[in-house]
Amino acid sequence: MSLRTGYDDDLRLAHVIADQVDSLTLSRFKALDLVVETKPDLSPVSDADRAAEELVRSQLSRTRPRDAVHGEELPDTGHGPRRWVVDPIDGTKNFVRGVPVWATLIALLDGDEVVVGLVSAPALGRRWWAAKGSGAWSGRSLSQATQLHVSRVDRLEDASFSYSSLTGWEDVDRLPQVLDLMRTVWRTRAYGDFWSYVLVAEGAVDVAAEPELALHDMAALVPIVTEAGGRFTSVSGVPGPFGGNALVTNGLLHDEVVARLDLPG
Incomplete structure (x- = not known):
């Protein structure tokens, strides 16, 4: 695919961060020493969830220090119109039970509009992404991608x-x-x-x-x-x-x- 939007660098950054997070989460998937706790809402959280979000936040603080960050596991940081939204492991219940259907979700909001979205499911070997005006894509990398289109079913x-x-x-x-x-x-x-x-x-x-x-x-x-x-x-x-x-x-x-x-x- 070829990038041609005002959010090209942000999408590339999301891919770089996702590569790093994939390595971390895969190393903890089915780990015998995985630590799982119960949050106040009774949903599970693992040490991998927290470590993955910390990694994303660390990279964003270094590369996008002026941007705000909202995540699932840690308090919000920063202010301003640009806000990164992170779910370190979407599908934690699957993750802790050894089901491979889980993913890291990384988004960028500019004001109230989501302008970048990336979903990386390393245990499935799949990744999906989109930036405003660039189409939606799936593949292993920006250079090896297939454009996505919804169905035409109308009944x-x-x-x-x-x-x-x-x-x-x-x-x-x-x-x-x-x-x-x-x-x-x-x-x-x-x-x-x-x-x-x-x-x-x-x-x-x-x-x-x-x-x-x-x-x-x-x-x-x-x-x-x-x-x-x-x-x-x-x-x-x-x-x-x-x-x-x-x-x-x-x-x-x-x-x-x-x-x-x-x-x-």
Whole structure:
């Protein structure tokens, strides 16, 4: 691929940092001495999560000292319009159980717009990325990449839907709506975490949604989906990663899915 946007250097930096983080996280994947603790929200965190975020922050403090940083595990640092958002290991539950579907998510926001997103899943040997105006790509490096495009499926009856866990939808009082959608579509799977959304960007899945998410879960995925031609909103249709949940589609199905999921419980 050829870079041609105002965020070329930031995207290259994200790749360099991801290379370093991949080495660290892979070295801790399935490690017998991996330390796993429970956070106040009852979600797990490992020593690898914290070490990976510390590594990202160290590199950003050296190369982008004026930029702010928001991460999952450590306090926010810095101020200003440019803000890096980091999820050191998206899919920690998979990571600690030896399931290879986990990734490091690195995003750059300029104001309220996500302008760079990178997802690196080293145990799968896959990486996805996008910068504003440059398209969405997947490959092993910037020089060895394939451009991504969402599917052209335009009927829910022909669509593949990834829905995360049913208990999560029950917790937010939207389980009946999700079950109705599941009965309508052609195929359902719960791929989960980043995996659902990059599959939409690749055109392998047509609709993906999760009921409860934080900024660090979503930010890096936004440009990858939108630059591939899809839409990324909240369940109620608000664009971007700030709504506390996510609905991602190929665009053609989006309004219909919003209408189904945003019905009162």
